[in-house]
Amino acid sequence: MKKFNYIEHYNLDAEKFDYFEERFAATAHDERRVHEYVIANIPENVTSILDVGCGSAWVAQHFVKKNKIVFSLDISINNPYKAITKYNSKNHFGVTADSYFLPFQTKSFEVIIASEIIEHVVSPAKFVNELLRVLKKDGYLIITTPYKELIKKTLCIHCNHETPLHAHLHSFDENKLLSLFDHKVISDVIWKTFGNKILIFLRTYVLLKFLNFTLWKFCDKLVDRIYSSPAHIIVICKK
DSSP states (O other): OOOOOOHHHHHHHHHHHHHTTTTOOHHHHHHHHHHHHHHTSSSSOOEEEEEEOTTHHHHHHHHHGEEEEEEESSSSHHHHHHHHHHHOTTTEEEEETTSSSSSSSOOEEEEEETOGGGGGGGGGHHHHHHHHHEEEEEEEEEEEESSSSSEEEEOTTTTTTEEEEGOOOOOHHHHHTTSSTTTTTOSSSEEEEEEEHHHHTTTTTHHHSSSHHHHHHHHHHHHHSSSEEEEEEEEEEEO
């Protein structure tokens, strides 16, 4: 089997798909709640944020207007370029780089966000170690990913091999995620699950989209007590 060339793959992916196109319905609501969970766990006094796998640059959209310094990083050229074009600011920088070899000095950032990215990388442990390298002492690394995802495969029409849908190479629970962290390097790590699949399946976003984050989180936890089926997990690591 041909070795997976992740650099070629994600550059082509960024050319073929528009990460900045508007999301609708349940997808838009689910992404909104993931973003809110991340934002809620970032201290207000931070000044520097690295967004790894910046996608639609929602991190820059939210934080640049709050006078935070944001680096939107992606392995493709297209996404960082679109990010700094759409959210133009003296505090916003676009970077094209491989997340295994970040072009930053050790201890550069107060917060690093890797939202819905780790399931795509070939070596999650190497990925986490590099993020921790550029994280400042007392800084926060925030990771979100699908929770206990059942990875489905399809037959690729190009290479005739089984290929994971959405390029999700790994499925994570709390134990797998926590095992990636060197506890000699970090001082604390916590995790939470959220986004009950029942609420997503029943298309409750039609009503829940009107709730603020606090009220939505209450409803989500309430349903999860009745039937636990979270769609996402968030890990907050303090160095």
